[in-house]
Amino acid sequence: MRELVFALEYEPGCNRVADTLADHPDARIRSLSLHATAERLWRVDHAAGTPEALDAIEDAFLTIDYYADCLATEDCGATQTTRVLDRTDDTLVLYSDWVRTPTCASVPHIARTHFGDGVLFETRHEGRHYTWRLIHSGQGDVSAFFDELRTAVGECAQMEMLRTADTTETGARSDDNAIGLSPEQEAALRAAVEHGYYESPREVDVGELAEHLDVPRSTLTYRLRRAEEHLAKQHVSSEQMTAEPSISL
Structure with missing residues (x-):
């Protein structure tokens, strides 16, 4: 198995959630679960922050024109549903269900194209910095994945490779x-x-x-x-x- 970690640094105005988090630098969002098929994507996210930040995050997820993870630069016509699963003074749990169209693009769907089924995803979003961690079989072309992702992202975000390694090597490095x-x-x-x-x-x-x-x-x-x-x-x-x-x- 291989681990691939990279980050997208969104430009202002390109991603509603990134803009919201930039306005609330002490808030953060991490994925609890993320699954994708060829046509759909489901995920559960955990947000932490002040009540004001959580209000803004909830509003961004519930009123956004199209799903935040879609890399299309304009409304792609996809349908999405987001529901609040839990809310406290400093935490918010959101469930999102996204049905894509042929014009949609996203990190999970591009990953499936190049690495096949069974890819595991973990995300962490702070400010405009969106970190993705992928675990895949090791089959597939990483360079081709990044080429397609770079094209889909365009000028909306900068991409940065953070780590790629065998998962066993990653574990050994942490121990040592x-x-x-x-x-x-x-x-x-x-x-x-x-x-x-x-x-x-x-x-x-x-x-x-x-x-x-x-x-x-x-x-x-x-x-x-x-x-x-x-x-x-x-x-x-x-x-x-x-x-x-x-x-x-």
Whole structure:
């Protein structure tokens, strides 16, 4: 099995959900389940954020002209239904059912064309940064997949490859690497430390650091947030393990 991880960085006005998340930078959406056939797509998404952010996300999903994952640049004539499955003060769970037309395009359907049935999908959406993780059999042409995806995306988003590897290699790398960050996250974190981003007061802001690294500001912000989240969880998990009483046999 092969793992393929990449990201789309949407331009303003190209994706209603991305625009909404850009207006609420502390909110995020991740997929709980995503399935696609040749004609349809079903998915369940979990959104987290403030009540105001969740209101905006819910409105974006329920009133959008056509399904947010469709890569068509105008109304493709597809039919979609979105329902709220659960809502609390800081979480929102949405179910979407999308019936596509011949003019529709999406990441899952392009993936099925090049990798066949049985592809697993995982997504994470923060700001304009939309990360996709695909697990596939290893058969198929990755270059052809990206060529078709790049054509479908057009000028609406920038594409960035984050990782491709055997799933067994990915697991081994996680075990061997105590930090557990992707190369992109580690590079962003290292640059932030070296340039004084974490000093008080800061010696560089995120915009200046992004310019130095020649990456979009939102991409760098995403990488730093993911790196910080991972390290914080790792630290808390380590503290909890240390605090657990030993058991005498």
